[in-house]
Structures are given as structure tokens and as C-alpha cells.
Amino acid sequence: MTRISDLLAARSGPALSVEFFPPKTEAGEAQFRRTIEDLSVLDLTFISVTYGAGGSTRDRTRDLVVELNASRPYPVMAHLTCIGHTRAELEELLEDYDRNGVHNILALAGDPPADGSPATGDFAYASELVELVRARGEHFCVAVAVHPELHPRSRSREEDRRHLATKLAAADFGVSQFFFDPAHYFSMVEDLDGLGCTTPVLPGIMPMANPEGVRRMSKMAGATFPEELAARVDAAEGEDRQKIIVEAAAELCQALLDGGAPGLHLYGLNRSEVVLALTAELGLR
Numbered sequence: 469m470t471r472i473s474d475l476l477a478a479r480s481g482p483a484l485s486v487e488f489f490p491p492k493t494e495a496g497e498a499q500f501r502r503t504i505e506d507l508s509v510l511d512l513t514f515i516s517v518t519y520g521a522g523g524s525t526r527d528r529t530r531d532l533v534v535e536l537n538a539s540r541p542y543p544v545m546a547h548l549t550c551i552g553h554t555r556a557e558l559e560e561l562l563e564d565y566d567r568n569g570v571h572n573i574l575a576l577a578g579d580p581p582a583d584g585s586p587a588t589g590d591f592a593y594a595s596e597l598v599e600l601v602r603a604r605g606e607h608f609c610v611a612v613a614v615h616p617e618l619h620p621r622s623r624s625r626e627e628d629r630r631h632l633a634t635k636l637a638a639a640d641f642g643v644s645q646f647f648f649d650p651a652h653y654f655s656m657v658e659d660l661d662g663l664g665c666t667t668p669v670l671p672g673i674m675p676m677a678n679p680e681g682v683r684r685m686s687k688m689a690g691a692t693f694p695e696e697l698a699a700r701v702d703a704a705e706g707e708d709r710q711k712i713i714v715e716a717a718a719e720l721c722q723a724l725l726d727g728g729a730p731g732l733h734l735y736g737l738n739r740s741e742v743v744l745a746l747t748a749e750l751g752l753r
Contacts, residue, residue, distance in 0.1 A: 470543045471609035472514050472572045473640035476668060476730060483513040483670060483731025484752055485545075488738055490517065490528035499738055504536070506740035510747055512542045513731065516574060516643075519547040530561065534568045545611065546570055549578030550591035550600075558590075558597065562604055573601050574611045574643060598638050614642040614669050616652040620690035629656075633665040641667060643733050646674035646685075648694045650723040670733040671724050675717040675742045676701050713742055718749040725750075 476483050486507060491497045515536070519529045529546065537544040546565060550558060565571070575597040591597055594612055601610045612635050615628075622628035636642050647653060653671050660666075676682055679698035686693040700712050721732055732752075736743045747753060 470571075471607070471640070472543055472545060472611070473609045475513050475543070476641060479513065479731075482725055482729070482752070484510060484747065485512060485514045485516065485670065485731065485733045486510075486736050486743060487516045487518065487672075487733065488532075488736070490520075490525045490532055491738065492528075496738070503736070503738055503740040504540075507736075507743060509744075510753060514543045514545055514572065515540075516545040516547060516733075519549050519576070519578075526561070530564065533565070533570055537570050538568070543572050544570065545572040545574050545609075547574045547576060548597065548601075549576045550594070550597040551578035551589055553589045553591070555590040555600070558600060562601060566604060566608075571607050572609045572611070574613065575601055575639070576613055595635050595638060598635070602638070609640045610638075611641050611643055612636060612639040614644040614656070615690065616644050616647050616656040616671075617691055620688075625659075629659045629663060632656075633660055633663040636660065636665050636667040636669070639667060642669035644669055644672045645689045645691060646672040646735055647691055648697070648720065649692065650720060650727065652692075653724060653729065654727055668730045670731050671729050672733045672735060673717060673721055673746075674735040675713050675746060677713055677737065677739070677742050681737075710742070710745065714745045714749055717742070717746050721746070721750055 488500065491500045517529050517533050519525060533544050533546040548558070548561070565573070575594050577592065577594040577597070598610050598612065601608050614632060614636070618625060618628045644653065657669065674682055674685070676694070676697055679701050683693050683698065697716050701709060704712055724732070734743055734746070
């Protein structure tokens with residue numbers, strides 16, 4: 469049993485983690501497997517595997533998490549959402565994870581129905597899922613999601629930070645939504661510190677490998693999209709394009725590490741090329 473929070477506390481250098489999503493096709497599965505092998509050269513603190521809205525990837529997420537957690541030298545954190553699930557369904561999955569030695573959970577609310585209809589299930593907030601995981605015992609490590617630029621549904625900065633501080637106080641650590649200006653992260657940390665919250669938050673990094681895709685995700689997450697950087701990437705090709713992507717991400721990462729961030733959580737989109745180039749640029753191998 470390895471709790472990620474214990475690894476974060478014990479590290480002398482920055483933590484490094486990568487997020488994956490369950491592949492949906494044979495080609496995607498092959499790409500996923502290649503990426504896992506390619507990244508074996510890195511000293512990863514952990515990896516995480518996402519969970520589709522309403523449990524749409526439940527079985528694929530569960531199977532990948534259990535397999536990789538047993539076969540890799542680092543722990544695997546399972547994403548878990550509560551909207552659309554009953555308490556019994558969530559307890560069943562947590563029991564299954566417990567039996568299989570998976571004890572690191574990223575507790576998420578999940579997205580409400582896109583059509584505006586009321587959410588189903590027994591829980592509506594990530595904090596409720598944190599409590600459910602906590603009830604299973606101290607051998608579980610619970611992380612929560614963090615929005616440096618405020619949650620899209622927040623009514624005010626003050627309200628957002630109060631809720632976030634309360635959520636983080638119940639968790640072992642946080643993982644942030646991606647952003648492109650380090651000031652957003654440091655402003656959030658300062659706000660939380662003012663509220664007496666010192667729970668560590670790993671900043672999420674999304675390299676600009678696919679500008680149109682990142683634009684869509686930024687809109688959904690309420691993150692400021694760097695149009696100038698996207699235009700530069702779109703205008704370049706081949707090695708020049710890769711250089712722009714890596715240098716921009718490396719500049720952001722270095723600013724975060726220099727400012728005291730405890731590590732980096734990379735959104736690699738199941739590919740290894742940019743992740744390997746970025747970590748090489750930063751000297752994180």
C-alpha cells in the first residue's frame with residue numbers, strides 16, 4: 469500500500485505525475501500502451517486515470533487502474549465522480565479497489581447533465597465523496613480537483629476560495645485544472661494560505677499540442693486561453709512546432725517550480741512525445 473500523499477511528503481525534489489484517459493479503440497489502446505512504456509524512463513511519482521461523466525468509462529478505468537497499479541513501480545490514482553451514482557454503486561467500486569490494493573482516489577463531483585436537467589444519484593458534491601472514501605479508513609489517500617481561475621460555477625472569488633479551502637482541508641492534496649499563467653496558481657495559493665489552508669496542490673500543465681482541443685477544454689473549465697501562443701503553434705510545422713510547444717510549457721513549469729510548487733501534473737493526452745521533451749527540457753528524468 470502506497471499513499472501518494474506520503475510520497476509527496478517524503479520527496480526531496482519536485483513530484484512528477486501524468487494523467488491518462490481510458491482508450492476507446494484498438495488504435496488508442498496501442499497508443500496508450502506505447503506511451504506507458506515510453507514514459508518508463510521517467511521517475512514518476514504517480515499516474516492517474518480519468519473517469520468518464522456519469523461512469524461512462526467505469527469498467528475501463530477500473531481495469532486499467534488495477535492492472536497498472538499492480539504492475540508499475542508507481543501508484544495509480546483512480547479518478548472517481550459521484551454525480552449520477554448511488555451510494556451503493558460508489559461503495560461497491562471502492563470495495564473493489566480496496567481488495568485490489570488501489571488506495572489513491574481523486575474525488576470529483578462530475579459534470580451535471582448537459583441538458584440542464586437535475587443531476588441524479590445520491591451525491592452532488594465532491595466533498596461528499598471525500599467523506600465516503602475517508603470512511604473506508606486511513607489507508608486511503610484522497611485528492612481533490614482545484615480551479616486556480618475559479619470554478620466555472622462560482623458566484624464570487626471569496627465564495628470560491630472558502631469552498632476550496634474547506635474541500636482541501638478534508639483531502640490529502642489537490643490537483644489543479646490546467647492554466648497558462650503562473651500568476652493564477654500563486655494567487656490561489658496566497659488566497660488559500662490566508663484562509664489557513666496549506667494542503668499541497670500540484671499544478672496541472674497542458675502543453676499546447678492541439679490548440680483547438682485545448683481551446684474547447686479551456687472553455688469548459690473556465691480557463692483563460694492563450695490565443696497568441698495557439699496562433700504561433702498553428703503557424704509552425706514539424707520541429708519548429710514542437711519547439712514552441714515544449715518551450716512554452718517549460719517556461720510555465722519552471723516558473724511554478726521556482727515559486728515553490730510541490731511538483732507538476734502533466735496532461736499528456738495519452739502521448740509521450742511532448743511529455744518526454746518537456747521533462748528533458750526541465751531536467752526531470
